[in-house]
Amino acid sequence: MRQVASILRFTALGIGIAVALATGARGEAPPQRLPSAVLIYPLVRVEGAGATVDTRVEIVNLTARPVDLKCIYVNNTTCFGIDFHIRLTANQPLSWLASHGLFSNTSSTAVPPFSSTGELKCIVQPDQEGVDFHNAVQGRAVVFGADGQTIGYSAVGILRLVDGPLEHTIPLDGVTYSQCPDQQHFLFVSSTGTPASESEIVIAPCSEDLENLVAPPTTVQFEIINEFEQHLSASTIVTCYARRTLRQVSQSFTRATLGSETGHLIVRGVQTPVLAMLVDHFETPAGAPATAGNEPALRGGRSAEIRFP
Amino acid sequence: MRAIAVAVGLAAMLSAQPTRAATTAGVDWNAVLRALGGALNSWRQAPFGAQTPTPRPPTRTQTPPRTSTPTRIGTATKSPTVTATETLTRVPTRTKTPTRTATSTRVPTDTRPPTRTFTPRPTSTPVPTTSNDGQIALAAAQGQPPAQKLASAFVIFPYIVTSPTQDTRVELMNMSDQEIDLQCFYVRQSDCIEVGFFVSLTANQPLSWLANDGANNPLTFSAVPPFTGVGELKCAVASPRAELDFHNVLQGRVLIYDNISGETVGYDAIGFQKLSPGGYTGVINLDGFTYESCPDRLHFIVLTRQGVATSDLITVPCAEDLLNQTQTETVVQLAIINEFEQVFSSSYRQKCLGKPGDQTFARFGTLSKAVLGTDTAHLIVRGVSTPLVGLVIDRFQGQGNTLHTTANEPFLEGGRDSTVVFP
Numbered sequence: 001m002r003q004v005a006s007i008l009r010f011t012a013l014g015i016g017i018a019v020a021l022a023t024g025a026r027g028e029a030p031p032q033r034l035p036s037a038v039l040i041y042p043l044v045r046v047e048g049a050g051a052t053v054d055t056r057v058e059i060v061n062l063t064a065r066p067v068d069l070k071c072i073y074v075n076n077t078t079c080f081g082i083d084f085h086i087r088l089t090a091n092q093p094l095s096w097l098a099s100h101g102l103f104s105n106t107s108s109t110a111v112p113p114f115s116s117t118g119e120l121k122c123i124v125q126p127d128q129e130g131v132d133f134h135n136a137v138q139g140r141a142v143v144f145g146a147d148g149q150t151i152g153y154s155a156v157g158i159l160r161l162v163d164g165p166l167e168h169t170i171p172l173d174g175v176t177y178s179q180c181p182d183q184q185h186f187l188f189v190s191s192t193g194t195p196a197s198e199s200e201i202v203i204a205p206c207s208e209d210l211e212n213l214v215a216p217p218t219t220v221q222f223e224i225i226n227e228f229e230q231h232l233s234a235s236t237i238v239t240c241y242a243r244r245t246l247r248q249v250s251q252s253f254t255r256a257t258l259g260s261e262t263g264h265l266i267v268r269g270v271q272t273p274v275l276a277m278l279v280d281h282f283e284t285p286a287g288a289p290a291t292a293g294n295e296p297a298l299r300g301g302r303s304a305e306i307r308f309p
Numbered sequence: 310m311r312a313i314a315v316a317v318g319l320a321a322m323l324s325a326q327p328t329r330a331a332t333t334a335g336v337d338w339n340a341v342l343r344a345l346g347g348a349l350n351s352w353r354q355a356p357f358g359a360q361t362p363t364p365r366p367p368t369r370t371q372t373p374p375r376t377s378t379p380t381r382i383g384t385a386t387k388s389p390t391v392t393a394t395e396t397l398t399r400v401p402t403r404t405k406t407p408t409r410t411a412t413s414t415r416v417p418t419d420t421r422p423p424t425r426t427f428t429p430r431p432t433s434t435p436v437p438t439t440s441n442d443g444q445i446a447l448a449a450a451q452g453q454p455p456a457q458k459l460a461s462a463f464v465i466f467p468y469i470v471t472s473p474t475q476d477t478r479v480e481l482m483n484m485s486d487q488e489i490d491l492q493c494f495y496v497r498q499s500d501c502i503e504v505g506f507f508v509s510l511t512a513n514q515p516l517s518w519l520a521n522d523g524a525n526n527p528l529t530f531s532a533v534p535p536f537t538g539v540g541e542l543k544c545a546v547a548s549p550r551a552e553l554d555f556h557n558v559l560q561g562r563v564l565i566y567d568n569i570s571g572e573t574v575g576y577d578a579i580g581f582q583k584l585s586p587g588g589y590t591g592v593i594n595l596d597g598f599t600y601e602s603c604p605d606r607l608h609f610i611v612l613t614r615q616g617v618a619t620s621d622l623i624t625v626p627c628a629e630d631l632l633n634q635t636q637t638e639t640v641v642q643l644a645i646i647n648e649f650e651q652v653f654s655s656s657y658r659q660k661c662l663g664k665p666g667d668q669t670f671a672r673f674g675t676l677s678k679a680v681l682g683t684d685t686a687h688l689i690v691r692g693v694s695t696p697l698v699g700l701v702i703d704r705f706q707g708q709g710n711t712l713h714t715t716a717n718e719p720f721l722e723g724g725r726d727s728t729v730v731f732p
Contacts (some may be wrong), residue, residue, distance in 0.1 A: 031456025033720050051708055058610040060687050062720065091646045093610050093687035138720040140610050146708040148571070152715030187480040187515050187562045225513045264482050264515035280575060285476075286568045292575030293715070297560035298458045299484060 027301030030178040035062040036157030037134035038170060038177065038306070041120040042277050043151070043202045043243070044073065045143050049115070050099025052146055057120065058095040059139040059155075061088035067136045070308065071122040072210055073114055079240035081210045083309065084111050086122070088137070117243060119204045121306065122155075125166050134160030143293075151279050153293035170306040172206060179301030180206035180273035186265040186296050189282045190255040191247060196289040198245045199253070200279040203238045206304035207272040215240035218271040224252045227260035238274065246278075273302040450723025455601035457721070460484040461580030462556035463593050463600060463729070466542040467625040467699050468576075469495065469520055470565050471535075477520040478564040479542065483510035485558035492591070492731055493544040494631055495536050501661035503631050505732065506533050508544070541625045541662060543729065544578075547589045556583040576716035579698045593729040595627060602724025603627035603696035609688040609719050612705045614670045614677040618712060621668040624659060624690060624699040628727035636661045640693040645675050648683035659692075696725040 039059070047053035061067045069086040087107040088094055094109070096102035101113035120141075126133035139155035158170075159178045172180050191197045205218055220242075222234040234250030236242070246253035255261065267276045278294035469477045483489050491508040509529040510516055516531070518524035523535040536542075548555040561578035581593075581601045595603045611620060626637040638660040645653040653675040657667065670676040678684065690697060701717035 029459055031459060033457040033718070034454060035720070035722070054708070056612075058685060060608065060610045060720070062608055062722065089650045091652075091687055092650055093646065093648060093683075093685045095610065095612075095685035138608065138610075140717070142612075142703065142705075142713075142715055144705075144707045144711075144713045144715075146711060148707075148711045148713060150573075150707075150713040150715040152703060152717060154718055154720075185482060185484055185560065187482050187517070187560075189478070189517075189564070225515065227515055229511045229514050231513075260515075262480055262515045262517035264513055280564065282564075284566050284568045284571055288567070288569060288571030290564075290566045290571045290573040292564055292573045294562070294575060295458065295577055297460065297482070297484060297577075297580075299460060 027174055027179050027182060027303075029181045029298035029301050030156070030158050032157055032298070033138070033154065034157060034159065035135045036138060037124045037136070037160035038158035038172075039120075039122045039137060039139040039155040040158070040204070040275055041122075041139060041141050041155045042204050042275050043117070043143060043153070043279075044098050044114060044120050044141060045117045046099045046114050047117075047145075050097060054144060055098040055114075056095050056142045056144070057098055057139070058093065058141065059086065059088065059122065059137060060093045061091055061137055063132070063136045064090045065127070065133070065136070066090060068125040068127075069122045069137065070125050071111075071120060072308065073118055073120045074204075074208070074210070074240065075114075075116050075118045076241040076243065077116060079215050080213065081309070082112055082114070085109065086111070117241075119241060120155075121208075123166065123170060123306075123308065124160075129163045129165050131160050131163055134166075147289075149289070149291040151291060151293040153277060153295055156275055168211065168308050170308065171303070172305065173303040174301055180275070180304040181296075181298035182268060182273055182300030182302045184267045184274075184276050184296035184298060186267070186276075186278050186294060188246070188253065188263050188265050188278055188294065189280055190258045190261060190263055191253055192255055192283065194283060196283050197281055198247055199281050199294075200243060200245050201249065201267075201276060202279070203236075203242045203267070203269075203274050203276045205238065205240065205269065205272050205274050206302075207306065208240075209305075209307045211307045211309045216271065218269045218274065220274055220276075221268050221270060222249060223266040223268075224250070224258065225264040225266075226258045227262060230259075232257070238269075267296070273304050450605040452597055452602050452605060452724030454604040454721035454724050455579070455581050457580060458560075458577065459580060459582060460557045461559050461578075462583035463543070463545045463581040463595075464559055464561045464578035465581075465625065465627075465698050466544075466561060466563050466578045468565065468574075468623045468702075469536055469540050469542050469563065471520045471537055471539075474568050476566060476568065477536075478517050478566075479520060480515065480517040480562040480564070481508065481510065481544065482515045482560045482562075483513055483558055484560055485554070486512045487555065487558070488512060489555075489558055490547045491544045491559065492547045492589075493533075493542060494731060495534075495540055495542050496629070496631070496662065497536075497538050497540040498662040498665065499538050501634075501636050503634075503732075504534055504536070505631075507531065507547070508533065539662075539665065543629070545589065545593055545729075545731065546583075549588045551586040551588055553583055553586055556589070572712075572714045574702055574714060574716045576700055576718055591632075591731040593731070594726075595728065596726040597724055603727045604698065604719075604721035605691065605696055605723030605725045606721070607690040607697065607699055607719035608722060609690070609701050609717055611670075611676065611686050611688045611701055611717065612703055613681050613684060613686050615684075616706050616710070618704040618706050620670045620676075620704050620717075621702040622670065622673075622688075622690070622699065623668055623702065624692070624697045625662060626659070626692060626695045626697055626727075627725075628695045628729065630728075630730045632730045632732045637695050639695045639697070641697065642691045642693060643673065644689040644691075645673075645681070646687040646689075647681040648685060651681075653681070690719070696727055 072081040098114040102111040143151040217239045224232040232252040508531045520536040524533040565574040643655040703717045
């Protein structure tokens with residue numbers, strides 16, 4: 001009877017959360033891996049001036065024209081932004097170590113070194129107003145540590161949808177630019193309880209006022225579904241940036257609670273849409289620690305706004 | 310003249326034979342033979358050997374086998390795209406000055422129209438511009454690439470590895486609130502042999518298994534055989550329903566790890582959405598109309614080879630006829646651009662999934678820092694006779710020469726038709 005009651009409770013909980021999440025899954029999720037106008041790197045990490053953990057930021061111009069970019073790095077502790085400009089020649093790839101920065105006297109590119117964890121946003125500043133002049137770049141980052149752990153991921157790309165000039169306010173509304181994803185679906189490996197198997201989640205709000213440095217908090221809802229289709233839930237509050245272990249969010253991500261090796265996690269910001277990525281940590285059968293970046297599948301879209309200085 | 314005389318003599322002898330027959334038997338044999346010849350001619354049979362060369366063209370009897378060949382073989386007719394690679398006008402692009410400041414002069418050479426006029430069913434022919442012939446890096450690609458990270462109807466995992474020391478965790482996720490069935494095929498690199506199986510996922514269900522072990526769940530009728538060697542995995546949503554909401558429901562992911570060193574590669578499956586309503590037939594037309602097209606070009610930002618760390622390039626043909634076990638063969642063209650906008654190229658021929666060792670960057674001398682002069686390169690990959698999907702396995706040395714490994718998924722440009730046929 002206790003098992004039946006437990007199943008009924010899980011089912012009712014699941015239906016409730018599914019209804020709550022389904023109501024917001026409208027609009028269009030931003031298609032990825034295409035030439036984009038806005039790039040968002042949710043995880044740039046530097047520790048020990050790069051000696052412990054460093055990040056190689058990579059960006060590529062996918063057009064046969066030069067492209068100018070305005071970028072801003074937001075520190076996770078202060079939520080302050082550091083601005084810089086990048087100029088890419090036709091088809092040019094460019095990369096730099098976040099701990100070192102970059103200086104090029106042949107192009108107007110200078111990137112300051114970063115010294116903590118945070119997120120990076122870059123926006124194309126087009127010469128002309130055509131959509132093709134906006135949708136020009138793609139990016140990638142590789143976070144690597146002295147312990148050999150490596151996290152590679154692609155920047156989240158936002159497409160420009162209509163011709164027009166770049167303005168200080170970037171409306172991610174599905175009309176001018178593609179919307180922010182409403183739901184983000186992850187496949188994750190449940191934690192076995194050892195520190196080496198504690199996966200992490202990184203969350204940054206889509207909406208950001210970097211001109212006035214206003215960062216209102218948002219509640220982030222988590223729905224967790226195991227292989228038996230049982231639903232669990234959790235939530236947390238994020239102000240401008242969060243990087244936590246899944247265990248810090250909830251015990252539901254452990255194998256002991258979830259009951260299966262793999263889980264389906266749905267992440268949704270309540271007040272504003274959020275961008276998230278997981279860092280998978282697990283142990284191989286021989287006990288070796290393993291790490292990989294885990295990017296979500298996107299569902300639905302919601303409007304947001306980025307305001308640049 | 311001697312040959313003509315002999316031929317006239319033979320003709321005279323043959324024409325005399327029926328006359329002798331008619332006189333010896335006392336019957337009107339001419340009439341009998343004419344009647345017999347007419348009857349047999351109506352059956353397309355000649356009465357005598359001497360008459361056989363004239364009546365039927367031999368090609369008529371060869372027509373029936375044509376009906377047994379599936380029409381899907383027509384996808385192989387994309388080979389005319391080879392002509393685009395034969396042009397050597399790439400040379401002028403090298404004449405650009407190596408300094409980055411000179412790039413502004415390239416703007417006028419961009420012959421692309423200011424707006425993209427994508428057609429719903431893009432043709433597979435390359436853009437016939439004169440300035441960019443043969444240069445896969447700079448000519449514009451046509452068609453729409455598949456939008457990624459969305460709920461899809463067909464997914465491709467281009468790289469699965471099993472060995473005594475390595476294993477792959479394959480992860481699938483139902484993103485809908487309906488139960489779905491999947492038809493999957495694992496194709497082994499060593500011999501291109503496929504192994505098929507079905508997987509059922511309940512609403513929102515995640516499922517994962519280790520490729521070395523396989524999976525078996527009698528409750529959901531899912532059974533996955535263990536995989537062997539290196540290969541690729543393709544899975545399609547097998548819904549009999551016509552509505553798109555019953556097809557675009559799937560996403561997948563893979564974690565490849567070395568049991569001893571912990572070297573890990575995690576990547577998302579390449580997804581294709583269904584675009585036109587209709588039930589699953591086993592024929593997946595990636596034509597930009599039924600399903601999204603295959604990407605024409607794959608753009609990678611890669612780390613150039615330095616020291617002992619060598620990256621790998623994995624390419625898998627989009628088109629695959631598993632029904633007839635027809636192996637897809639194509640030339641793979643590479644364009645490599647360094648940070649100074651200097652362009653290099655390379656190419657290789659690939660049949661099915663290629664041979665082990667084909668993928669290493671060490672094969673391509675240009676993908677090293679010693680040649681390119683920069684840490685990073687822009688690598689553009691294009692299959693000539695069939696489009697490709699793929700990924701790069703980045704390997705590099707970090708702090709204290711620690712070896713690092715990570716997956717590097719491509720950015721997609723353009724779209725070309727291809728067809729996957731499941732048995």
